Amino acid sequence: MLYISRKEHFNAAHKLYNEQWTKEKNLEVFGPCANGNWHGHNFDLIVTVKGIPDPETGFVVDLKKLSTMIRAEVIDKLDHKNINLDVDFMIGKMASCENIIVEIWKIVEKHLPAITSRGKLHCIRLYETPRNYVEYFGE
Ligand code: NI
Numbered sequence: 001m002l003y004i005s006r007k008e009h010f011n012a013a014h015k016l017y018n019e020q021w022t023k024e025k026n027l028e029v030f031g032p033c034a035n036g037n038w039h040g041h042n043f044d045l046i047v048t049v050k051g052i053p054d055p056e057t058g059f060v061v062d063l064k065k066l067s068t069m070i071r072a073e074v075i076d077k078l079d080h081k082n083i084n085l086d087v088d089f090m091i092g093k094m095a096s097c098e099n100i101i102v103e104i105w106k107i108v109e110k111h112l113p114a115i116t117s118r119g120k121l122h123c124i125r126l127y128e129t130p131r132n133y134v135e136y137f138g139e
Helices: 023-034 063-078 097-114
Strands: 002-014 039-051 120-127 133-136
Touching (some): 002 063, 039 063, 063 097, 097 133
Antiparallel strands (some): 002 039, 120 133
8 A cells, every 4th residue: 555645735814713702712712813804824735645556557646636636626715815704615614724624635535536546535634834734534
């Protein structure tokens, strides 16, 4: 079994704010992340696919096709956007890395069979900062 990854990048704004809470409680829990006028991050997204290479190509998945799919289905929807307001798959959800990555998983998993018959989605890693990241394995 091999694990092959593609890294993509986007930047986006968000805030962490629970509308059911008071402003004071939001500031207490989320600190500056609750800032009403938003803040931004440079996100790195790493998608890892696992599989046995095709004997004819030597590929588990064509990384060019994987990149094109991730950009079309995920990056274009997030890049230079406000995650709370502009991103259809995040409407009504807290714009945390944890929630974002679960939605990205659903999208990538849905579109992966169109570009590889051998590769299965293994892991998604989303860096919000160089030091903070979340990983998701679909469970
Ligand atoms: Ni943030």
